Amino acid sequence: MVRNNMTEPTIDIRFYLNGIAFNRNAPASWTLLRFLRDALGYTGTKCGCEVGECGACTVIVDGQPVNACLILTPQIDGANIWTIEGVAAAGANELHPIQKAFLECDAAHCGFCSPGMIMSTIALFLKNSNPDDAQIKQALAGNLCRCTGYIQIIDAVRKAASKITENDLQKFVS
Amino acid sequence: MSLPEPLIPKSLGDALKAKAGKNVVAIAGGTDILVKLHDRFDDPQPKLLILDHLKAIHKIAITKKEVTIGPLVTFSEIEKSDILKAHASQLTEAASLAGSTQIRNRATIGGNLANGSPAGDLISPLYVLGASLELSSSKSKRIVPIEEFFIGPGKTVLKSNELITAIKIPKLNNHGFFLRLATRRALAISKVSVAASLIIENKKIESIKIALGAVAPTVIRATRTEELLLGKALSPQVIADAASIIKEEARPIDDIRSNALYRKEMVGVLLKRGLEGILNG
Numbered sequence A: 001m002v003r004n005n006m007t008e009p010t011i012d013i014r015f016y017l018n019g020i021a022f023n024r025n026a027p028a029s030w031t032l033l034r035f036l037r038d039a040l041g042y043t044g045t046k047c048g049c050e051v052g053e054c055g056a057c058t059v060i061v062d063g064q065p066v067n068a069c070l071i072l073t074p075q076i077d078g079a080n081i082w083t084i085e086g087v088a089a090a091g092a093n094e095l096h097p098i099q100k101a102f103l104e105c106d107a108a109h110c111g112f113c114s115p116g117m118i119m120s121t122i123a124l125f126l127k128n129s130n131p132d133d134a135q136i137k138q139a140l141a142g143n144l145c146r147c148t149g150y151i152q153i154i155d156a157v158r159k160a161a162s163k164i165t166e167n168d169l170q171k172f173v174s
Numbered sequence B: 001m002s003l004p005e006p007l008i009p010k011s012l013g014d015a016l017k018a019k020a021g022k023n024v025v026a027i028a029g030g031t032d033i034l035v036k037l038h039d040r041f042d043d044p045q046p047k048l049l050i051l052d053h054l055k056a057i058h059k060i061a062i063t064k065k066e067v068t069i070g071p072l073v074t075f076s077e078i079e080k081s082d083i084l085k086a087h088a089s090q091l092t093e094a095a096s097l098a099g100s101t102q103i104r105n106r107a108t109i110g111g112n113l114a115n116g117s118p119a120g121d122l123i124s125p126l127y128v129l130g131a132s133l134e135l136s137s138s139k140s141k142r143i144v145p146i147e148e149f150f151i152g153p154g155k156t157v158l159k160s161n162e163l164i165t166a167i168k169i170p171k172l173n174n175h176g177f178f179l180r181l182a183t184r185r186a187l188a189i190s191k192v193s194v195a196a197s198l199i200i201e202n203k204k205i206e207s208i209k210i211a212l213g214a215v216a217p218t219v220i221r222a223t224r225t226e227e228l229l230l231g232k233a234l235s236p237q238v239i240a241d242a243a244s245i246i247k248e249e250a251r252p253i254d255d256i257r258s259n260a261l262y263r264k265e266m267v268g269v270l271l272k273r274g275l276e277g278i279l280n281g
Ligand SMILES: Cc1cc2nc3c(=O)[nH]c(=O)nc-3n(C[C@H](O)[C@H](O)[C@H](O)COP(=O)(O)OP(=O)(O)OC[C@H]3O[C@@H](n4cnc5c(N)ncnc54)[C@H](O)[C@@H]3O)c2cc1C
Pocket: A051, A052, A053, B025, B026, B027, B028, B029, B030, B031, B032, B033, B034, B035, B071, B072, B097, B098, B099, B100, B103, B106, B107, B108, B109, B110, B111, B112, B113, B114, B115, B119, B120, B121, B122, B158, B162, B163, B164, B165, B187, B188, B189, B190
């Protein structure tokens, strides 16, 4: 362990972020959310309540959706992490089918909850790519939309489910 | 939040040695402790002992007599476990209703117990299943029946040098249920929960345990209601009688989540719903 200039203890961690291998020195008491945003500059993951209630910071860790505000950097050592920045294919000039469905269904009003909603949708599809409405609602129950655009969001998930292929999901678990 | 250097043990033995240190606080899923630390700036800040990497206490095992659950097993893993579905349906039901998908993927059974909230949803199922907890320090190990583990809200008999290292449930062929009531179905802490385990032979209740969550300083057994039901066959009248006396066993308070009067009424309603579910098969 070494100390950084903020006299915070740091820890050396290795992880995959959006398919890229990282080896970083991270402040050990930082949450994954803060580390993504303030250290790595990945600001697509939003900071909402910071206590696990709102889901704006949902990311996928080892195939499972989790709140990035409730995980500390030492806890992601060795993990495979996906954030909204990695959803569309790298270098492609095209959005991912789930993102397209969100656009087409007007599922973003202010857009603050969208990254979390999309990460929860990916996680749902990893388990069940043909969900019924009850399963969609359950999968998104940990993501709040303060504009209350839930109808459009659920429409978007339903539409995405009708389009999604295994190929569109494979990378999130490999 | 700025914390001292965390401890990251690679084995349970190392973790137990580290737990003997001063001001060392274990962190499993972090869903309680990180919420508590979020707004806390007072000194001294705890040294976190990160349990994540301890595979030895992150599994579910079954023998002839009992099921053993490692404290790091998450709510999501409980929800999906075939072993637990078969032997502890109350527990899988409770795990599936708590928090959100994101919370269930991190929240652990050990954290739910050690946190000691009377509203912890896995606790009342473990009461009626007759669970016992293995508490270990680097020097010794003891087994504590779950009903002796909690002393008050947020208070348990866990010593500062101990970790919960196993949760053991005897195998019983029981009927049962877990029902809870919260402001919304997801992401809300229970206002009231009722868990029950029944053994019914030739329609007669041969054995019964009922536990109530969030209506007393700790989870409690509803022993008077159990006595009333013991030896009887379930019928609408018996269920109505039980639902009326169980209200008087609850000792709830008014707080931000609900009020005492409503909680008492709802204990009766949930018991009625659960028992009717069994009666109607
Ligand atoms: C948004 C949100 C919703 C929630 N909803 C619910 C709900 O519906 N129902 C419910 O019951 N709970 C709920 N909770 C509370 C919490 O998720 C649970 O209590 C969970 O089980 C805590 O487990 P953890 O692993 O995250 O604990 P942690 O936060 O890691 O630890 C909690 C406490 O337990 C101690 N500890 C952890 N593991 C051990 C061990 N093996 N030995 C000794 N001590 C240990 C820690 O030191 C700490 O004091 C919710 C929390 C949040 C943030």
